[in-house]
Amino acid sequence: MTLKNKACIAGIGSTEFTRNSGRSEIHMAVDAALAACEDAGLEPEKIDGMVRFGSAGQTTCEFTTDADVARCLNLPNLNFYSEAPWGGGACCSTILHAAMAVSAGIAKYVLCFRSLKPASGTVRYGRPTAVPVDSHWSYSMPFGFSSPTSWVAAFTNRWMYETGATNDDLGMIALVCRENAVVNPRAIFYRRPITLEDYYKSPMLCTPFRMHDTCLENDGAVAIIVTTPERAKDLKQTPAYITGVGMGMADDSFCMTSFYRDKIGIPEMKYAGKDTFKMAGLTPKDVDVCQFYDAFTSLVPMQMEALGFVEEGEGGAFVRGGDRIRPTGELPINTAGGMLSEAYIHGMNMITEATRQIRGTAITQIPNVEVSMTTGGLGVPTSALILTKG
């Protein structure tokens, strides 16, 4: 019994990505859902399952409920509804939940969605005011250790110390993502290139992170429709088969401040990746293009190590100079600009780009893509996904 190729992504949709959407999270969620239905060629009323982002132990700030979306789409009944927790770590988990539901016959068409408006809404991620009063945070917040930027910076600093990765290496991630965004009209940073000099000139927020090391803050929503390959035959798009998908929660996980385990960093991705590759029967060498979760630059080379694309400690050296990770390189990354430069929709926009790479419809399309990978958020329990043509 395996989930391999038992389900596929049949529709993707999103709102525009903007600094001020002028409308509510619910409104954006429904707009994205309708766009995904349109893309799939599916009547919205046929959706009978839904997966939303959950909020377990985290400051996910997900306000749109499955019921809100179902009510707007006039869905008669949902046979399946679930939540994938841990913020951006949830993105590929939503696909795992959906794939299990459709392959087990619990639901026929499952909508996975994420809507958020930190740019113009009342709750801004990355601000201490978004952290709940909860005993977990008592060991960090009173000491002013109070932002996701600082939490990731702390394990990045240790990683740089241990591996010799440099600020230039981090800057190269920012640059390559920006190069890909500059040609993507959906991207917030469309037509706004930067140089390494610009990177170094951007203000230092929390060592070793500058402004250009951190992802965008924007409004927007993404929706994805998952169904079985049999049902997808009656829909419009070439299905992107869910060939491998996995979740991981490593030892001594403690919200976003998992600093108490022997070796800090992102062991969650090791576990999620191992399961994902195992299900797919593939290895990192088989991956043609990967959307690495890039809420912060360092997460990209760190994930390359955790997932086995490179040896431990070699991530910095691999991205050095950027040519290996550009669209013409051996491992093209974040081809729509990633969350550093396209938009920050908690990884869901990365899954839509991974889907386009399989369909052959990406703006920065990598030639002959057979295996398209994408990953979930770090510093938290996470997930990973491999899409193929089946």
Next chain:
Amino acid sequence: MALELNNYHAKYFYDPVAESFEQGFWDAVKQKKLVFQRCTECGEWSHPPRPMCHKCKCQDMEWVESSGKGKIYTFVIFTREVHPMYRVPYEVVVVDMEDEKVRFISNMIDTDPDEVYIGMPVEVEFVDINDEWPLPWFRKAK
């Protein structure tokens, strides 16, 4: 410059809250003692506290006062204000405690950001944050 409290904004302090099994830690902090949890059965240390020993599952945990000595395992320097109470620049350090097998997150006293490095020996010193809360901070080891 070390972390300097902006008293004008002291009302924004994140008051520690505790589950019942971690109350002992914060009670000790109020008495300016840094304590860590140890299993009375197998001797395993735990921080942040747990309701039981994760190793042997014994529920009889004790609070043991720390020597307060450690080395910096990693750190960050906040250079842009994200919280009105804390004036930048300030250091947040993750300390490997020398005599207890735990790590502890804290701040530095009387230390310039440039001076902080991974492996730096430090020792605990309590600082009064406001009328209610002292916190265990660290300074360069003597």
